[in-house]
Amino acid sequence: MEKKQQRLFNAAHDLFLTQGFKATNISAIVAGANVAVGTFYNFYQSKTDVFVQVYNAENDRVKRAILANVDFDQAPNPLIKTILKQILDQSANNRILQEWFTNAKLNGIIAKTNALTVENSFIYATLVTLIDRWLAAGLLKPTMTKSRVLSLFNALTVVDFHQSELQTDDYFQLLGDLIDAILLKILK
Template sequence: MEDKKTKIYECAKELFSNKGFKDTNVSGITTMAGIAVGSFYNYYPSKEKLFMDIFLEENEKLKKSCMQSLDMSQSPLALIRQMMVLNLEGMIANPILKEWYNKSVFAKIEQLYREETNIQVNDFLYDSFHEIIKQWQADGKMRSDMDSKMIMMIFGAMINVETHKEEIGLEYFPQLLDNMLELIMKGLTDCP
């Protein structure tokens, strides 16, 4: 049974990568996997759940790769800037992760995933930074009067701003994001 689940997963990953979420359907996945459509539902409740499982795995790989590339001797601001650049480049380069920027698609996928898994918050945004934040707090480089999870949510909010760059204006967005990051980091690193 695990072989069939793995086959479904791998076929779906290939189809999502090549065709995108919208143009991939359960029938196409099962045809490629060589199983009946009904068998799909023995392993996954929906295409959305399968996509999110793949998305989260790809995101985890990206975050690990980013963490390995970071120069940890930098200031907190420089390190966060480097992480954001590496993350953005990685998301744009990966067709599955790039679906994050398709607001109409990703909002629906995430909502259904939350309903199916009964998870209210997805901690997949910069969660790999949590240990660094806690260390900075312990070292006095970052405010310790704020919960480290709240700081992680601030970074998550910055990522969400990124999905609205067309509304903000593409000509302003890169500088806006950098200014926001600088102001946020100043507030987080100026310890009271």
Template sequence: MEDKKTLIYACAKELFNNKGFKDTNISEITQKAGMAVGTFYKYYPSKEKLFMDIFLEENAKLKKQSLQSLDLTRSPLEVVGQMLALNAEGTNANPILKEWYNKSVFEKIEKLYREENGLGAVDFLYDGFLELVKEWQAQGKMRKDIDNKMIMMIFAAIINIDTHKEEIGLEYFPQLLEIMTNLIMKGLMDCSE
């Protein structure tokens, strides 16, 4: 049984990688896997759910690789800048993760996934990064008067700015993101109070 689910997953991942979410359909996935469409629904309620599972796995891999590549001896400003750069680079290099920037696709997928799994189910931020923020706070490198989870949401907001490039103006990127990150980090690192 699990072999069929694994095969569906692998075939879908390959098709999503090559064709994108919109241009891949369930019958193509099952045809590639050599099984009937009905078999798909034994394992996944929708194409969106399967895509989100693949997306989350790819995102987790990128997070892990990025965290392993960081030079944690540097200042919080440098580490966060490096993390954002690695995240952007990895996302742009991966066709599945790149769907994050396809607003029409991703809004629909995320909405359905949240409905199925609850509001907190989609956490695209760096789980392991929270521990680093706590460490910086303990060392006096980052403000303690702001809850560490709130700081993580500030980082999430920085990342989400990228999805609004068209509304803001493409000509301002990536400089806008760099300036905002710099200003926010300097504010978070001001431990004078």
């Protein structure tokens, strides 16, 4: 990333983190980066464009931090619940990540932008590693193949991408219930 682009990215990150998406504008981003407005458009098409890039970087950073502190030798059920709880806790205290849950328009844009990159994500790679470990340890039911288990967890991604369309007062409880059901289905 070029120096000016990095300064813009850092300023946008700081502003989105402290003010949220709605309260942040391009003028404040360029002022924070100490560049001209035209420079912003050399690197980003819009405030939404820079937000999606900031969101993706923040999301990856938080997931890496969470997974660095998780005991992967736990049984699958508490392990998945620990990871999910950490992700939800980190999101609750992070204005950038909160936009996924509170801004349906941004949620849709992020989902559309990232739909093709889920399989390349850090969390997906970690899930594949976990499933391999569970298979090797004989923790999965005999009818469960790696691809079948991945498909079940991938379905959660689809649910998450469309969570603003779900009619529920407690999305996090719903997500927890779906994970419980998947684990009940796949584990011995």
